[in-house]
Amino acid sequence: MPASFFVVTGCDSELDPESAVRAGADLTVSNEDKDKVMELLATAEVIPSSALQPQDVFKETAPTRTRAFVKVQDGCNYSCAYCIVTVARGECRSRPATDVFSEISTLERTGIQEIVLTGVHLGSYDHDHGNSQGLAQLVQAVLDQTSIERVRLSSVEPWDVTDDLLREFSNPRLLPHLHLPLQSGCDATLRRMARRTTCDEFRILVDKIRSIIPNVAISTDVMVGFPGETDADFDQSLSFVKEIGFSRLHVFRYSRREGTAASTMPNPISKAVSQQRSAAMLATGEHLSDIFAHSQVGRIVPVLWEDNVVISGQTQWRGLTPNYLRVLTFLPPSTDLSNQIVDTRLERVLPNGLLGVLVEQLPQESFQTVIAQQLPLFE
Ligand code: SF4
Secondary structure (H helix, E strand, O other): OOOOOOEEEOHHHHHOHHHHHHOOOOEEEOOOOHHHHHHHHHHOOOOOHHHOOHHHHHHHHOOOOOEEEEEEEEOOOOOOOOOOHHHHHOOOEEOOHHHHHHHHHHHHHOOOOEEEEEEOOHHHOOHHHOOOOHHHHHHHHHHHHOOOOEEEEOOOOHHHOOHHHHHHOOOOOEOOEEEOOOEOOOHHHHHHHOOOOOHHHHHHHHHHHHHHOOOOEEEEEEEEOOOOOOHHHHHHHHHHHHHHOOOEEEEEEOOOOOOOHHHHOOOOOOHHHHHHHHHHHHHHHHHHHHHHHHHHOOOEEEEEEEEEEEEOOEEEEEEEOOOOOEEEEEEOOOOOOOOEEEEEEEEEEEOOEEEEEEOOOOOHHHHHHHHHHHHHHHO
C-alpha cells in the first residue's frame, strides 16, 4: 500500500478531471462530495477499507472539536474576470435558514464552541430569493435562535458589508474579524478584474468598520501579476495595502483559468515579475501582521484553546483570539485547556503567534515570572 494518495477536489476536479488523472491523481472528488474523501478512497479501492481508521473518516467529515465550518451558500452570480467559480459552481444557491440552525444546534450538542459561516460568495446569502439583507438576517437569527458561543464570518465581499450586517457586531458572540477580499489596491486593475469596488469605496468601508467594531481584524486577499498590471499599478496596490493596514494578507499570483475573461486579456505578466511582486507583497503582509499583533499586546481577551503539541517534553497549547490571532502558552501536562474559552492576557509577539497568560490561573503580580519562565521555551 502506498504511503500517500493524490486526491484532487475543488473547482479543478469539476472542470477538468481528466487532466488531474493525467497528472497522477489517484482519485478526483467533486465539490459536493469533498467531505467524504476518505470514504470515497475506500469505495474506489484506492485504499482497502480495512485500512481506513474511524478517526480518518472523522477528520474529513467532522469538524475539529472546537470550531466548525457551516456552509450556508454555494455558487456566485458575479463574474470577476479571473474567477472560474460561476462556471464551476453555478449561480448562487442558499441553504434554508432552518437547516443552518439545525446544523449549528447539532454541532453545539457535540461541544463545538465556535462556528464559521462559509459560502463561495457568503455575502450573497439569500440574494437568490431577492433578499439583499440575507446575510445580516441570517447572522441575527443564528445569534437569536442558537446559543453557540462564537460566530465567525468567513470571507465577505466588500460590497456585501451592509449597515445591517455591521450592526450585528454589537453582539460580542459575533467575532470582530472581517475578511474582505481586495484583490488589488489599484483602480485600473480593479476595473479590469471587474470587481465591484474602488479603492476609495474600500477605504471608506474600512474606516466605517473600524469606527463601529473595536479591535476588529480586517484581513484580505490580494492578487499580483494580473494581466496588464504595470509596475506603477503594482506599486499603487502595495501602497494601498500598507495604508489600510490589514491584520493579515493572503497573497496570490494570478493563475490563468481557461474560460474566464482574464484568460484572453493581453499583456500577461511574466512568472519572474509575478514572483517578485508576490515576494514584496508577502513581506508587506508579514510586516502588517506584526504591527497588528503588537497593537494587541496587553489586552485581556477570551481565547478559545484548541489543541496542544508536545515540544521537548513541554506541552504547548494553541488557541485563537476573537479577532483571529494565534495564541500560544506552555502549561503543565496535567492541565487540559482543550475547547475552553479562557480570559488570557496577550503578553508578547512571538514568531508564530502571541504568548498568552491565563488570567484565572495567575495572580497579576506573577505575570512577569510566568513570562520569564515561558519565553525560553519558545526559543
Ligand atoms: S471572486 Fe468571488 S465574487 Fe468574484 S466571481 Fe469569484 S466567487 Fe464571485
